[in-house]
Amino acid sequence: MAEKKSIKFSYVLNAVKCMACAACELECKFNGIYIDDTANYAINPVNCTRCGKCFRACPSGAISKVDVAA
Ligand code: SF4
Numbered sequence: 001m002a003e004k005k006s007i008k009f010s011y012v013l014n015a016v017k018c019m020a021c022a023a024c025e026l027e028c029k030f031n032g033i034y035i036d037d038t039a040n041y042a043i044n045p046v047n048c049t050r051c052g053k054c055f056r057a058c059p060s061g062a063i064s065k066v067d068v069a070a
């Protein structure tokens with residue numbers, strides 16, 4: 001009953017909690033943080049490597065880790 005190591009996760013940015021401090025954008029080395037059409041910070045899942053730097057840098061808890069169905 002070994003658990004598969006294929007659990008996928010991603011980081012999501014909650015624009016309601018975000019105070020636009022730009023810490024995540026400065027931390028991200030992969031161009032994963034961008035400003036979307038509604039002028040809110042958002043994560044681009046294509047560029048994001050799930051390194052977690054933005055998650056750790058965010059002072060307002062706006063970035064969270066979520067499981068993604070494989
Ligand atoms: S998890 Fe890493 S790569 Fe993804 S948006 Fe955050 S800092 Fe960028």
Ligand code: SF4
Pocket residue numbers: 013017018019020021022023024025041054057058059060061062063
């Ligand atoms: S670090 Fe957090 S509060 Fe700052 S811009 Fe990014 S998501 Fe928003």
